[in-house]
Amino acid sequence: xxxxxxxxxxxxxxxxxxxxxxxxxxxxxxxxxxxxxxxxxxxxxxxxxxxxxxxxxxxxxxxxxxxxxxxxxxxxxxxxxxxxxxxxxxxxxxxxxxxxxxxxxxxxxxxxxxxxxxxxxxxxxxxxxxxxxxxxxxxxxxxxxxxxxxxxxxxxxxxxxxxxxxxxxxxxxxxxxxxxxxxxxxxxxxxxxxxxxxxxxxxxxxxxxxxxxxxxxxxxxxxxxxxxxxxxxxxxxxxxxxxxxxxxxxxxxx
Amino acid sequence: xxxxxxxxxxxxxxxxxxxxxxxxxxxxxxxxxxxxxxxxxxxxxxxxxxxxxxxxxxxxxxxxxxxxxxxxxxxxxxxxxxxxxxxxxxxxxxxxxxxxxxxxxxxxxxxxxxxxxxxxxxxxxxxxxxxxxxxxxxxxxxxxxxxxxxxxxxxxxxxxxxxxxxxxxxxxxxxxxxxxxxxx
Amino acid sequence: xxxxxxxxxxxxxxxxxxxxxxxxxxxxxxxxxxxxxxxxxxxxxxxxxxxxxxxxxxxxxxxxxxxxxxxxxxxxxxxxxxxxxxxxxxxxxxxxxxxxxxxxxxxxxxxxxxxxxxxxxxxxxxxxxxxxxxxxxxxxxxxxxxxxxxxxxxxxxxxxxxxxxxxxxxxxxxxxxxxxxxxxxxxxxxxxxxxxxxxxxxxxxxxxxxxxxxxxxxxxxxxxxxxxxxxxxxxxxxxxxxxxxxxxxxxxxxxxxxxxxxxxxxxxxxxxxxxxxxxxxxxxxxxxxxxxxxxxxxxxxxxxxxxxxxxxxxxxxxxxxxxxxxxxxxxxxxxxxxxxxxxxxxxxxxxxxxxxxxxxxxxxxxxxxxxxxxxxxxxxxxxxxx
Numbered sequence: 001x002x003x004x005x006x007x008x009x010x011x012x013x014x015x016x017x018x019x020x021x022x023x024x025x026x027x028x029x030x031x032x033x034x035x036x037x038x039x040x041x042x043x044x045x046x047x048x049x050x051x052x053x054x055x056x057x058x059x060x061x062x063x064x065x066x067x068x069x070x071x072x073x074x075x076x077x078x079x080x081x082x083x084x085x086x087x088x089x090x091x092x093x094x095x096x097x098x099x100x101x102x103x104x105x106x107x108x109x110x111x112x113x114x115x116x117x118x119x120x121x122x123x124x125x126x127x128x129x130x131x132x133x134x135x136x137x138x139x140x141x142x143x144x145x146x147x148x149x150x151x152x153x154x155x156x157x158x159x160x161x162x163x164x165x166x167x168x169x170x171x172x173x174x175x176x177x178x179x180x181x182x183x184x185x186x187x188x189x190x191x192x193x194x195x196x197x198x199x200x201x202x203x204x205x206x207x208x209x210x211x212x213x214x215x216x217x218x219x220x221x222x223x224x225x226x227x228x229x230x231x232x233x234x235x236x237x238x239x240x241x242x243x244x245x246x247x248x249x250x251x252x253x254x
Numbered sequence: 255x256x257x258x259x260x261x262x263x264x265x266x267x268x269x270x271x272x273x274x275x276x277x278x279x280x281x282x283x284x285x286x287x288x289x290x291x292x293x294x295x296x297x298x299x300x301x302x303x304x305x306x307x308x309x310x311x312x313x314x315x316x317x318x319x320x321x322x323x324x325x326x327x328x329x330x331x332x333x334x335x336x337x338x339x340x341x342x343x344x345x346x347x348x349x350x351x352x353x354x355x356x357x358x359x360x361x362x363x364x365x366x367x368x369x370x371x372x373x374x375x376x377x378x379x380x381x382x383x384x385x386x387x388x389x390x391x392x393x394x395x396x397x398x399x400x401x402x403x404x405x406x407x408x409x410x411x412x413x414x415x416x417x418x419x420x421x422x423x424x425x426x427x428x429x430x431x432x433x434x435x436x437x438x
Numbered sequence: 439x440x441x442x443x444x445x446x447x448x449x450x451x452x453x454x455x456x457x458x459x460x461x462x463x464x465x466x467x468x469x470x471x472x473x474x475x476x477x478x479x480x481x482x483x484x485x486x487x488x489x490x491x492x493x494x495x496x497x498x499x500x501x502x503x504x505x506x507x508x509x510x511x512x513x514x515x516x517x518x519x520x521x522x523x524x525x526x527x528x529x530x531x532x533x534x535x536x537x538x539x540x541x542x543x544x545x546x547x548x549x550x551x552x553x554x555x556x557x558x559x560x561x562x563x564x565x566x567x568x569x570x571x572x573x574x575x576x577x578x579x580x581x582x583x584x585x586x587x588x589x590x591x592x593x594x595x596x597x598x599x600x601x602x603x604x605x606x607x608x609x610x611x612x613x614x615x616x617x618x619x620x621x622x623x624x625x626x627x628x629x630x631x632x633x634x635x636x637x638x639x640x641x642x643x644x645x646x647x648x649x650x651x652x653x654x655x656x657x658x659x660x661x662x663x664x665x666x667x668x669x670x671x672x673x674x675x676x677x678x679x680x681x682x683x684x685x686x687x688x689x690x691x692x693x694x695x696x697x698x699x700x701x702x703x704x705x706x707x708x709x710x711x712x713x714x715x716x717x718x719x720x721x722x723x724x725x726x727x728x729x730x731x732x733x734x735x736x737x738x739x740x741x742x743x744x745x746x747x748x749x750x751x752x753x754x755x756x757x758x759x760x761x762x763x764x765x766x767x768x769x770x771x772x773x774x775x776x777x778x779x780x781x782x783x784x785x786x787x788x789x790x791x792x793x794x795x796x797x798x799x800x801x802x803x804x805x806x807x808x809x810x811x812x813x814x815x816x817x818x819x820x821x822x823x824x
Contacts, residue, residue, distance in 0.1 A: 053645040056510070059656075068654045074643035076509045077656035079532050082502035085494070089506025089514065090643070092490045093462050097645055115502070118495035274444075274617065281444050281619055289444070289617035293470060293555070314709035316616050319784040407444070 019044045021052060023072045028063075032232025034222030035063060037189040038131060039070055041199045042100070045206055046073065055098040056090050058083045060112075062104035063137040081112025084119035087126045098209050100127035105146040106136045109171045116175065123180025123214035127205040130171060130217065133224040134243060141227035145169045148242055153227070168246055172219040176253040182213040183254035186247060188221045190236045194249075201251075208254075216254075221247045255310050257395050258318050261385075262303035262335050263327025268382030271408075273304035275386065278404030279396040280308035290316040301330050308395055325389055327368075329353055342437050346388055363434040364392055371426050380423035387427020398424060440622035447587040447613040448473035450620050451517060451543055454591035456483045459626040460541075461512035462490040464503035468522045469555040470611040471545035475517075487628055497522040501529030501542070508538040509655040511638030513595050513628070517543035519611070520561050521552060523569070530604060531570030535657030537641075537672075539598035541591065542576075543607045545614035548780030556780030557611030559702060562757035565608050566731045573669055575676045576606040577683060578730040580701040584618035586728075592623070599637070601679055608730060610753065612703040612782060685728035686737055690716070694723025696796055697741055699762045700751040701727045703782065708751050710785035715792065722792065730758070738765035747771040747799045749792050754778050771799060 021043035029035045046055050052073055059067040061080035068075035078086040083101035091099040108116050108130050119126065135153055136142040142155040146168050150159040160168075176184035183205060187198040198220060205216035221243050225235035259276070263269045273289050280287040290305040305321075307313050320340045326332050326347040332354065339345050341360045349355065350369040366388035372381040390396065396404075401424060405417050445453065452474045455463060465475045475493060483489040490507075494500035500516045507514035518526060523544045533540050546561045548554035561569075565578050577597050581587045587609060594605040629637065635644055646652045659665035687705075690712055691697065698708040705726040715722040725741060727734050738748070747770050750759035759774035766772050775791035777783040 051645075053647045055645055056643045058506070065658060066660070068652070068656065072646070072652050074646045074653045075655070076506060076643055077536075077654070077658055078505070079502060079528055082498065082505075082529070085499040085502035086506035086509075088492070088494075088499075089462070089464065089503035089508075090510055091506075092492060092503070093507045093510050093512040093514070094644075114495055115499055118499065277617060278444055281442065287444065287617075287619060290612065291615055293611070293615045313618075314713065315707045315711075315785045316612065316618075316703075317707070317782050317784065318710075319786055 019047045021047045021072045023070055025069050027070060028066055030226045032223065032225045032235060033063075034133070034189045034220065035131065037195060038129065038198075038220050038222070039067065041189070041195065041202055042102070042129065043071055043073075045199065045202045046098070049203075049206055051098050051206070054096070055100075056094070058087050058090070058099070058101040060101065060103040060107040061138075062107045064102055064104065064131065065138065067102055081107050081110070082115055083107065084112065084115040084124070084126070084128060087128075088119050088122070088124050091124050091126050095125065098127075098206060099125075100129060102129045103131070104137070105130070105132045105134065105144040109145040109169050116171070117178070120175045120178045120181050120215045120217065123182075125209055125212050125214060127209060127216045127218065130219040131222050132171075132219055132247060133222045133227070134168070135224045135227040137224045137227050141224075146171075146247075148246055170247065172217060172252055175215070175217050178215075181215045181217055181253060182208050183216040183251075185217070185251045185254075186219040186221060186249055188239070188244075188249055190223065190239060219247070221249065255395070257308045257323065257393060258321045259306045259308075259323045259325065259389075260303060260318075260321045260335055260338065261306065261325040261327075262301065262331030265300055265302040267302070267327050268379075269302045269327065270304050272382040272386050273306045274408055275401060275404050276306050276308070276389075276396070278408045279400040282400040282403040282407070283396050285310055286313050288313045288316045301328070303331065303335075323389065323393060325385060327385065332356065344392055346385070346392060346431070348385065359435075359438040362437045364388065365432045365434050366427060366430060368427060368430075371430050372423070375423060375426065377419065377423075380419060383420045383423035384427035384430070387424035387429075388431035390424065391428040391431045440624050443620050443622055444617050445584055445588075445620045446473055446615060446617050447581075447584045447609060448545065448615070449477045450584050450588035451591055451607070452477035452481070453620075453622065454588040455515050456481060456487055456489055457623055457625050458592035458595060459487070459513060459628045460489055460515050460591070460595065461628055462492070462503075462507045462514045464492050464494050464500040464507075464514065464516050466494050466497045466500050466518065466522060468497075468519045470547060470557070470614050471517050471519045471543070473614070474543070487625065489628065497525040498529065501526040501533070504540050504542075505529055505533055505536070505538060508533065508540040509536065509643055511634045511642030511644065513539070513541075513599075515541045515543070515591070517545065519545045519547045519555075520549050520558070523561065523564070527564075527570035530576070531572050531574060532657050533604045534570075534574035534576065534672075535572060536655050537602040538604065538655065539595070539602050540604045541594040541598055541607065542604060543609060546608065546610040548778065554780035555611065557613075557615075557703060557753060557782055558778060558780055559610055559704060559752045559776075560754040560757065560778055561608065562730065562752065562754060565606055566733070566761075574672060575679070575731050576604050577601070577679060578606045578608050579685075580608045580728060580730050581613060582702050582705045582726065584613065584616065585620050587613055588620050588622075592626075597683060601675055602641070603675065603679070608702065610703050611780075680732040683729060684732045684734055686734040687726040687728055688737075689724035689726060691723035691725060691741065693721050694744065695721040695746050696723070696792060697745040697748050698722065698724045698751055698788075698792070699727070699738065699748055699758070700724060701730060701758065704751045704753055707783060707785050707788055711788040711792065714785060714789050720793070720796065727758075733761050733765070735761070735765040738762060739767070742766055742769045745770060747773070747795055749795055750774045751783070751788055751791075752776045753782060771795070
């Protein structure tokens with residue numbers, strides 16, 4: 001007896017479906033990139049909590065500049081690094097809404113350091129998602145503030161020299177020091193268990209907003225196989241071997 | 255009627271607030287007023303001055319080169335503003351700390367020993383109100399009732415108990431002002 | 439109507455914001471405009487009208503907070519002085535690109551660099567020629583009194599929402615710091631959440647309801663074709679603004695042979711210079727642009743019919759004068775007079791500059807007349823000879 005595909009694709013056999021808060025637009029992200037999974041988790045939580053009509057997201061400058069093309073929620077696109085200030089503006093005039101930023105390492109940890117630190121310090125009732133892959137992906141693989149020692153990028157072609165270029169910055173540890181931050185955690189999205197843990201953290205962050213607890217800061221250590229010049233699986237292995245020791249996974253505060 | 259006044263002295267002498275009270279008083283009389291301070295770091299301890307214009311007509315320029323009246327409360331201001339009194343205009347000064355009294359012959363000069371009067375009242379804070387009194391004696395562009403109203407308007411409620419004291423200082427200033435010289 | 443108050447220009451901005459239904463102010467201290475933030479924090483309107491007041495960590499953050507709030511359909515205000523406005527330019531460009539309504543106040547001080555804290559008008563180019571990147575225009579309002587400083591906040595929001603375009607109130611340290619009488623208006627309540635959705639639901643981010651597609655506020659297009667189309671749209675909008683929103687004031691222009699063109703504080707100084715000049719029998723007038731974009735080009739051009747020459751008076755090394763020259767198109771002499779770096783020119787200095795210009799023009803006219811007479815005489819002589 002043969003089973004045709006038509007027999008299989010029935011509602012009762014369905015084990016997974018894409019959240020309706022992701023649009024049908026094909027991701028512009030490279031195959032293997034963590035952005036897609038991170039987008040999905042966040043949209044799933046918003047859908048599950050039934051808060052889409054109260055949620056406003058802020059996209060950064062970076063690979064996720066077009067996040068609003070994929071996230072089917074009201075969104076604003078911010079100038080490079082300014083997302084936490086934009087989110088502050090939104091959250092202050094809409095104190096009962098759910099406001100989040102979604103930023104990369106160049107955006108959040110280089111050009112937007114002041115906005116990040118002060119939004120955290122003021123305890124704005126927002127979520128900051130920080131996707132850290134140690135490189136500028138969008139502009140073609142330049143060195144980021146989070147680039148590891150010795151890591152080759154297009155602007156550190158001989159490897160990051162700590163003496164000349166400084167040390168990788170650990171933003172989550174830094175913001176965890178600030179009284180306005182309720183919850184600071186570092187997660188990943190490269191394995192099913194990591195995805196589950198991250199989703200739990202995302203949910204907790206939205207609950208924090210609901211309870212007006214201040215900033216929830218979620219760093220997601222991710223890969224950039226294009227920038228790192230590694231195949232997706234290799235990139236994940238490299239991430240575990242080299243990124244995680246510098247950026248250890250787990251809750252730092254709250 | 256338009257009266258163009260410069261009040262100049264040290265920061266802390268109450269130059270700006272005296273100007274403000276004068277402007278408020280003019281407003282209480284339904285006149286047009288403008289109050290233009292010199293602002294910035296010089297306010298703190300250095301020289302401070304304010305241009306006050308009270309007029310029955312719409313006021314154009316809030317800054318001026320020549321004034322109907324100059325009220326001068328320190329030597330630096332004397333050096334700077336004696337020459338800025340219009341011919342036939344009025345200069346009122348407190349001689350405390352003045353080493354070079356005014357020399358112009360074409361202006362009318364009054365002396366107000368406001369510092370002495372204020373000390374006599376055992377309250378140096380009313381110094382600027384004594385000066386205001388001297389000015390109003392010379393140029394009664396507003397009356398003391400308007401000043402009272404202006405004070406009420408400009409002072410926060412918790413300071414309203416001081417209005418009587420201020421009024422007394424103004425009256426003492428009115429009494430103490432002395433004519434030094436009529437314009438030639 | 440509300441009461442009459444004696445107020446500083448900066449305080450008038452703040453009071454007007456509270457009373458006109460403004461939703462949020464974001465700012466950063468800088469002289470000579472810090473009284474705006476100080477006044478607002480003292481009044482604490484969050485307790486009365488619900489208006490948010492927040493001291494940001496920088497001018498950059500403040501303008502981006504304005505971006506965020508404005509993109510929610512809220513009435514957001516920021517203010518600064520010249521160096522701080524330079525910092526805001528990135529955000530202003532984004533606000534213009536994303537077509538957000540917002541009001542920005544610049545209480546101008548002397549520059550360049552840290553410059554001085556005294557009044558200046560040297561940010562004209564930055565304000566009307568686009569201080570940030572890209573082809574965009576701000577609607578620029580130039581108050582010349584504390585009353586206008588007050589009135590232009592509401593007007594600014596009206597225009598900002600009418601055109602979904604940032605409005606700049608170009609003030610200066612003199613108007614910011616001086617006190618004058620102000621007729622206070624009654625409170626206009628802030629828009630309710632329902633009103634905001636009704637007024638801005640087609641574009642602003644309020645949280646996506648089931649009934650509509652998601653709203654996106656962005657200034658980005660990865661492809662040049664839609665970006666060019668967006669620019670076309672912006673240019674059409676700016677044209678519409680030019681057609682509908684021009685504001686200017688004429689002062690003694692009816693019989694004026696020599697015309698000052700000045701805005702803001704300088705226009706007040708020119709009024710005094712006109713008064714002094716007319717006492718001497720000089721036929722002087724003033725054309726005062728109230729909107730700097732749109733600029734009263736046609737009105738200046740029309741004035742060339744009667745006027746023999748123009749003097750642009752600015753507290754700058756000569757910026758607006760270029761727009762006056764463009765409007766006059768070489769038909770009449772256009773000169774500039776200004777003090778700068780924080781200096782305010784005195785009315786009699788301005789009058790002197792005008793008298794110099796008049797002397798030059800008259801000399802030229804006399805020469806011309808002489809030449810003409812000479813030619814006529816020669817012709818006559820030739821005729822007689824023949």
